[in-house]
Amino acid sequence: MHDGPEPIQDIAHLGHVEILTPKPEQSLWYFRDLLGMEVVHTGERSVYLRGYGDYAASTVKLSEAGQPGVGCIAWRTVSEAALERRARAIEAAGQGIGWTNGDFGHGRSYRFRDPDGHVMELYFEEMKYQAPEALRSTLKNLPQKFTGRGAAVRRIDHLALLASDVAKNRDFAERVLGFRLREQVRYDNGKTEIGSWLSANPVHHQLAYVVDAKGGHGRLHHFSMWVDNREDVLRAADILAEAGIFIEAGPSKHNNSQGFYLYSYEPGGNRIEVYSGSYLVFAPDWQPVTWNEEERGTGVYWGGALPPSFIDYATPDIDAAQPAKVPVFDPH
């Protein structure tokens, strides 16, 4: 019988994500009319949205900005005590920024940066969504009527961040935040960590780090929304294609994560995924699945290869200051 240390179980789930856009009106059209999300609140330079199956008051904050990218990424803890514990651990790791008084939909939060510079926060207090009369569902356990508008994404699922040093960020997520590692891509006989997929709960991954081929910092590869069936992803492709949205890849199936993906660019420039499939990981002693160059291949299980933009493009877009020091890679 082995006696490992007790697992850290302080983070419950991805809470909300701030998406930055230089084209707020068109981005809002994409998230509301094409993905089918609901607007729940409007701030000075931000609109707050959620999917029909998100129980929280808001899960996406769409904020006007000079460039596309990801703003603050929020994780919810399992309790106030867990929030305090993680805040102390982050501070001790030298990554803390400090406490905030909260925002629409949630109470005080502890802000910090991951080693690559992405801004994140932890919080526990959360406002639940209360549907107005017109959006009340005939299902008592559904926070809002299923309107079926657009792709009708159910809820937020995960995000993939670029990082110049994947190992460092993955280690921080595991050791300090308590995320569990699910899959990895490692090149050069395992010496070079190219991508890591992590989660704090049975969802396969809610956070991925993949190497930034241009050596940038704090960039977003993609942000992903869940639909319940593969057929919903196909339907989303039809809707996006009719709306003139650029579909970069899919619908198709990744080998790692087994995710059934559809990547498009919202008008502000961010890569957004409509997603289903994958698998849940329940085992507390899950052994991370590691893929080498050959096994990883093009990152697809079937369907056409991912296009070069899938490696080259992220938000904000940058010029490679110098030749990439890391191997070129297909992140997802």
Next chain:
Amino acid sequence: MHDGPEPIQDIAHLGHVEILTPKPEQSLWYFRDLLGMEVVHTGERSVYLRGYGDYAASTVKLSEAGQPGVGCIAWRTVSEAALERRARAIEAAGQGIGWTNGDFGHGRSYRFRDPDGHVMELYFEEMKYQAPEALRSTLKNLPQKFTGRGAAVRRIDHLALLASDVAKNRDFAERVLGFRLREQVRYDNGKTEIGSWLSANPVHHQLAYVVDAKGGHGRLHHFSMWVDNREDVLRAADILAEAGIFIEAGPSKHNNSQGFYLYSYEPGGNRIEVYSGSYLVFAPDWQPVTWNEEERGTGVYWGGALPPSFIDYATPDIDAAQPAKVPVFDPH
């Protein structure tokens, strides 16, 4: 800011379930050829199986018995320390049986009875499935080749047990085991607890207690297997219908749980569900959804009403010793 007690997070997931059958050959045909599970081990009076997406060595133990029903229900803990903690708590609650040396696929376990008398166990050590050459998947993160045989169920999902006193069993599951309550049906202005759906992880429910209309003890309402898409449930219905299996209800959609269900009777007499849909619950402060008589209705969201057998029949089948003392109810 509220400061509740720290949540118990010691149980990870449903580990494996023993199904009793008086017709072992025919039941095996049902699980292997119709549901598409794989046989991994054979004991004296038992066959051990798993779904193509179950990572453990075995998740279903099919055992010959005089009557159908459920044998031992096993839950995996998050660690050895968690196993010890829960064993002590159960012992303190007066429900303990004692330690075992394990069985095929898992190490020592702590056995106990829930207040209604169902036998359960907790364990941590688990053998992972290693596919033989012929069943090795082309996907490195899939424990076994997707053969597509029969309904091709991916993994075990949950079970629903009958109990003479739902409240007592629900309370034990919450307080002693650390399950979280997700939904309830309560009649008589909330005074009579008719059914409760619970889980130890984000899966909506892995354990349900529903009132035993015949006043029995230790009985099984149904055991459920997951498929990834609603279309897979429809396809399963076609396959079971062609095999002459009795389809009791569905494919259709429940209102509580939002589960997309298909109930059939395996040849041994147990009610087995092929299941998809429903929703994940990530919130640590989830407020249980409660349905009264009117809201609950027939338990279906759309599709035909559930047949009387859905209330009257469970395994082992019994004569009602006396007129049911509890309200008649549609469990799922």
Next chain:
Amino acid sequence: MHDGPEPIQDIAHLGHVEILTPKPEQSLWYFRDLLGMEVVHTGERSVYLRGYGDYAASTVKLSEAGQPGVGCIAWRTVSEAALERRARAIEAAGQGIGWTNGDFGHGRSYRFRDPDGHVMELYFEEMKYQAPEALRSTLKNLPQKFTGRGAAVRRIDHLALLASDVAKNRDFAERVLGFRLREQVRYDNGKTEIGSWLSANPVHHQLAYVVDAKGGHGRLHHFSMWVDNREDVLRAADILAEAGIFIEAGPSKHNNSQGFYLYSYEPGGNRIEVYSGSYLVFAPDWQPVTWNEEERGTGVYWGGALPPSFIDYATPDIDAAQPAKVPVFDPH
């Protein structure tokens, strides 16, 4: 080698159907907002609509009327010569009404009544749909953008009419119009013809006659719209349920026709089906499949039995003047 007579191949397909409603505004909401059809033209007391995949200018004419029911049912011929031939044959059969100058979307037509009294017409000249800029598809072979609104029905598919004498109407459809018989329900050792499903093309049936249990005339059992996948039917059920529409039966699968059905009542009272599955019949010498009482059963392959209203209710609704002289039957 056998030498049968040459088959009649003069009718191409169901062209358009007039639906009568006492609640034109609410019915329009149902067809436009819930089923997702487009309004293409407005007359004095009628609105003309089509599905996103209907190539004709209009396929549904929704007309205000005192009672719900079906108005004129139009079939398109393969040529002008075929139109003339069929007009002569109908006239010779004593069922003719006469020529019209056409209506929005089609040229002159020959009107007639089937033996039960339903008004029908034949026409050849047809206006094709030309999408306005905002509805132009990115697919050159799709008449209109896939908007994904509501259930997003693709095209009209078939209708089922009640008739006091099924045999007489079926015979007229076969002999005079050239429809081919696909399936039948016959009771009393084949002596009583309860229902007949017919088509003029490989679609399994575009016209069904089923016995009117109340002895009425000219009534509509249901009118049916096609979606491409079974998943689309399930999705339609979610949308209709959220809109408070009465779902009478399904989603489920019929045994005869193998159709995957969802029956709801539009606000005007007519039974409308969202439909997929079934099968195409290509064989010119297809042998009609006949079901007796026992084989027919409840008319469902799996899923709950059809409710009594499925037999009792049709539009316009009538009181049974006298006890039904025909066997009670589940039409679809």
Next chain:
Amino acid sequence: MHDGPEPIQDIAHLGHVEILTPKPEQSLWYFRDLLGMEVVHTGERSVYLRGYGDYAASTVKLSEAGQPGVGCIAWRTVSEAALERRARAIEAAGQGIGWTNGDFGHGRSYRFRDPDGHVMELYFEEMKYQAPEALRSTLKNLPQKFTGRGAAVRRIDHLALLASDVAKNRDFAERVLGFRLREQVRYDNGKTEIGSWLSANPVHHQLAYVVDAKGGHGRLHHFSMWVDNREDVLRAADILAEAGIFIEAGPSKHNNSQGFYLYSYEPGGNRIEVYSGSYLVFAPDWQPVTWNEEERGTGVYWGGALPPSFIDYATPDIDAAQPAKVPVFDPH
């Protein structure tokens, strides 16, 4: 009112296709175990198969041969008289070979060559499939039990042939056989006919001619099988991938035809498609949709571009004797 000539309606549907393979055992494994077809008869060097929803005794004849490719392609007529009429027309066109005494599953046939040299035949007399006890369906209108084995293709759908002169073959199919043109690809301001999709019934196309980039004759681009839902195509991809079959393209969606495709190579080398979606054409005056270079693009609506092999490879494979005289093109 216009008065065109009466349409030719003598051909009912694609009857059966002979597939040539140098690896008969492995090809049989592909069609039987992976696609899920049933073996109905065995000849000296041929095995006869059908899909679970094919009503004819056989629809695929798999024949051992030195090279892969297509053997005889059979079309069923609507009557004996129609058979005689078409035989005379073909003879008059100088393409006739002569009458045969039939083969397993059908009576006498009239053999001929299309202008490119593909061998075809017409027949009317057909043996219907009678399922043995073990394969009898619980559905009276289904010729055989739905076994759900492998991809479980329902029926044959269409084939695409390469031709050095598309216009000549398309003209022969229209004028002599009575096929209707559905879509075309034309380059050089319409002067160069690159591909034509035709059918004798409402199925979008049962026969396609696309230009042979290598200047060959009598070659097969692909042969296609139908499944009812897009999800079935995705599932087929999982099954083929697990079996180690080379997936060349898809699952994805074509722009022309709107077909949802999955192309793989059976072990004998022929390109086989698992197919769903597309659309039915009912209009007798359908105006063919024509795509130019720009509109046609890569031939996909969404998903990755088709690979070069989709243009370069057909069966039997040949070396380009000389630089292709025709524009390079993506046929499907």
